[in-house]
Amino acid sequence: MIFYIIRRILYAIPIALAVSLVCFMLVHIAPGDPIDAILPPDASAETVAMVRKDYGLDKPLPVQFGLWLGHVVQGDFGLSLANRRPVLNELKVAAGRTFLLASTAAVLGFVIGCVLGGVAGVFRGSLADRMAVGFAVAGISVPHYWLGMVFVIIFSVVLGWLPAIGAGPGEWAWNWLHIRHLILPAVTLSVIPAGLVTRTVRGVVLEILSQDFVTTLRGKGLRSLMLAVHVIKNAAPTSIAVMGLQLGYLMGGSILVETVFAWPGTGMLLNQAIFQRDIPVLQGTTLVLAMIFVTLNLAVDLVQTALDPRMRRA
Amino acid sequence: MKAATATAADLPHSKAIAEPGRASYWREVGRRLLRDRVAMVCLSVLALMALAMIFAPLLSPYDPLQGSMVRRLKPVGTPGHWLGTDELGRDMFARLIFGGRLSWFVGITPVAVAFVIGSGLGITAGFFGGWVNMMIMRTTDVFYAFPSVLLAVAISGALGPGIDNAIIAMTMVFIPMMIRVSESVTASTRNLDYVEAARSTGASAFTVVRVHVLPNVLGPIFVYATTLVSVSMILASGLSFIGLGVKPPQPEWGLMLNTLRTAIYTQPLLATLPGISIFVTSICFNLASDGLRGAMDVRA
Numbered sequence: 082m083i084f085y086i087i088r089r090i091l092y093a094i095p096i097a098l099a100v101s102l103v104c105f106m107l108v109h110i111a112p113g114d115p116i117d118a119i120l121p122p123d124a125s126a127e128t129v130a131m132v133r134k135d136y137g138l139d140k141p142l143p144v145q146f147g148l149w150l151g152h153v154v155q156g157d158f159g160l161s162l163a164n165r166r167p168v169l170n171e172l173k174v175a176a177g178r179t180f181l182l183a184s185t186a187a188v189l190g191f192v193i194g195c196v197l198g199g200v201a202g203v204f205r206g207s208l209a210d211r212m213a214v215g216f217a218v219a220g221i222s223v224p225h226y227w228l229g230m231v232f233v234i235i236f237s238v239v240l241g242w243l244p245a246i247g248a249g250p251g252e253w254a255w256n257w258l259h260i261r262h263l264i265l266p267a268v269t270l271s272v273i274p275a276g277l278v279t280r281t282v283r284g285v286v287l288e289i290l291s292q293d294f295v296t297t298l299r300g301k302g303l304r305s306l307m308l309a310v311h312v313i314k315n316a317a318p319t320s321i322a323v324m325g326l327q328l329g330y331l332m333g334g335s336i337l338v339e340t341v342f343a344w345p346g347t348g349m350l351l352n353q354a355i356f357q358r359d360i361p362v363l364q365g366t367t368l369v370l371a372m373i374f375v376t377l378n379l380a381v382d383l384v385q386t387a388l389d390p391r392m393r394r395a
Numbered sequence: 396m397k398a399a400t401a402t403a404a405d406l407p408h409s410k411a412i413a414e415p416g417r418a419s420y421w422r423e424v425g426r427r428l429l430r431d432r433v434a435m436v437c438l439s440v441l442a443l444m445a446l447a448m449i450f451a452p453l454l455s456p457y458d459p460l461q462g463s464m465v466r467r468l469k470p471v472g473t474p475g476h477w478l479g480t481d482e483l484g485r486d487m488f489a490r491l492i493f494g495g496r497l498s499w500f501v502g503i504t505p506v507a508v509a510f511v512i513g514s515g516l517g518i519t520a521g522f523f524g525g526w527v528n529m530m531i532m533r534t535t536d537v538f539y540a541f542p543s544v545l546l547a548v549a550i551s552g553a554l555g556p557g558i559d560n561a562i563i564a565m566t567m568v569f570i571p572m573m574i575r576v577s578e579s580v581t582a583s584t585r586n587l588d589y590v591e592a593a594r595s596t597g598a599s600a601f602t603v604v605r606v607h608v609l610p611n612v613l614g615p616i617f618v619y620a621t622t623l624v625s626v627s628m629i630l631a632s633g634l635s636f637i638g639l640g641v642k643p644p645q646p647e648w649g650l651m652l653n654t655l656r657t658a659i660y661t662q663p664l665l666a667t668l669p670g671i672s673i674f675v676t677s678i679c680f681n682l683a684s685d686g687l688r689g690a691m692d693v694r695a
Contacts, residue, residue, distance in 0.1 A: 095533075096536060096537060096540050097540075099536075099537040099540070100537060100540045100541065102537075103537065103538075103541070104549075107549060107550070107552075107553040108553070110550070110553050110554060111553045111554065111555070112554070112555060218678065218681060218682065218685075219678065221625075221681065222625055222629075222674065222677040222678035222680075222681045223674055223677075223678075224629045224632060224633065224649075224670055224673045224674055224677065226633060226636050226649075226652070226670075227652060227667065227669075227670025227671075227673060227674060228670075230652070230656065230659060230666065230667060230670065231667055231670070233659060234659050234663040234666070234667070238659060238660055238663060239663075329542055330542045330543070330544070332542070333541070333542025333543075333544055333545030334542050334543070334544035334545065336544065336545075336548055336637065337544070337633045337636060337637065340636070340637050341656075351548060351549075351552065352637055352638075354552065355548070355552040355637065355638060355639060356638060358555070360553065363549060363552050363553060364553075367541075367545060367548075367549040370542065370545050371540060371541050371542075371545065374540060374541065374542050374545075375540050378540070
């Protein structure tokens with residue numbers, strides 16, 4: 082087991098390096114001279130010369146990558162072209178907001194998915210099963226940016242219950258004034274994981290219920306409540322793995338929902354960066370989100386191994 | 396029905412590879428698909444939409460780009476504009492059917508290109524194994540380390556707005572997925588007895604792949620590609636929605652959804668129409684590909 086953990090962690094290192102290489106290349110696939118991509122057009126000649134030297138832009142690409150990586154590891158993602166402030170400052174606040182949104186959505190999606198998928202699996206072929214399957218397909222197929230608009234129309238425009246945009250005044254706090262801003266975007270974002278988890282849990286429950294040990298347990302007269310404990314114990318590793326990965330996908334994929342609700346997270350940051358062609362912000366945000374995803378992947382694998390002894394041999 | 400499938404389906408190991416090269420197999424798949432009511436409804440809806448897009452100029456008397464300041468934001472059901480008009484007074488129905496052309500094009504092209512490139516690389520990796528496999532699969536792992544939406548946004552964001560850049564970015568997202576699936580299907584056929592036999596009789600790698608591997612793996616890979624179309628449609632319109640991809644004034648569903656956002660207070664129903672088009676398309680592709688997978692009996 083300890084070897085597996087070490088091996089898995091060691092494997093994450095080249096992946097993380099390669100991921101930063103892809104992010105590094107973003108500046109170079111942007112049309113034009115990289116210096117135009119990372120400095121504002123009216124930068125002074127000295128600044129241009131300094132940055133060119135600092136990032137080794139006259140040197141071969143591998144050297145440039147090394148220099149850039151040195152900066153990034155120290156938390157230096159460069160300056161935003163739009164407001165000349167360090168990218169890291171904005172990124173920290175935004176990533177926190179996105180994590181709040183994505184984790185709320187992930188928990189919501191997980192709970193909804195487990196309930197629907199569990200019911201559907203146990204009562205196979207029933208009306209509830211068919212409705213859950215329908216919900217799962219709709220949840221996966223719905224363009225969630227459109228769903229967000231529909232929610233705004235219903236709950237903000239028509240009913241006037243919840244605010245349509247923003248994350249509330251000032252810093253985030255756990256009070257109703259702020260939480261009411263979180264509800265619509267979080268519910269919108271939770272639809273995708275809810276659909277996926279419903280599908281997964283239903284499949285897992287069906288598979289477990291068809292296994293011999295369940296028949297044996299039933300034969301021994303075990304009541305359904307105790308049976309549920311066995312099913313949950315067996316379904317947990319897969320469901321948790323799906324959910325952990327979904328949290329990563331949601332953090333990276335919340336850009337569309339954040340755009341609809343003007344939620345001030347990484348998605349909004351990316352959106353502004355794209356609009357203003359602010360490549361340093363685009364690059365820094367992408368790198369941080371991808372690293373979070375790599376870390377989550379690693380964590381999911383380790384947790385799954387701890388929960389399910391069968392995985393250790395793989 | 397049972398008797399007809401018994402020959403192929405009841406043999407062991409024939410589930411995924413029920414002699415798919417045979418014409419009778421495809422006839423059987425077609426027959427099963429025809430019996431799948433959900434899939435047939437979805438395919439009909441998609442066919443209707445495709446026809447509407449092809450014959451768009453005949454169906455609508457209006458130019459999708461021609462607006463009028465006096466006819467702005469007319470509600471659904473206005474005489475002459477039965478789906479209303481958008482924020483620049485352009486006919487909504489015309490924009491929806493013309494917009495479908497671009498939405499479908501940007502949604503389907505990346506999957507088609509990724510199917511060709513990804514299955515090529517995946518089959519190569521799966522068939523040859525060894526260091527070829529390692530090179531291809533480890534590169535794939537890197538792209539898997541990005542959440543797919545983020546990767547698409549980052550690449551097309553760096554390249555700048557435009558249809559071609561959006562297609563390139565999305566193709567980059569789908570190629571690794573196609574590689575993974577094609578690699579695993581191919582690797583599972585590699586050790587089949589008749590592939591082994593063909594190799595030992597001295598057939599060249601190219602011949603073995605063409606004659607024995609391709610007919611077995613292309614079906615499952617194709618089914619997997621069709622499941623990606625729905626994701627791709629949502630992503631394509633999503634990119635246009637945030638200002639990447641299709642540029643105004645071209646009609647495209649995601650872009651229309653974005654420009655109509657200002658109208659949700661005055662014309663809520665109108666503002667959601669492009670989104671409904673995306674939803675219907677995506678759910679139909681999803682269910683149709685489910686049906687195809689069921690008919691072909693592949694687990695991809």
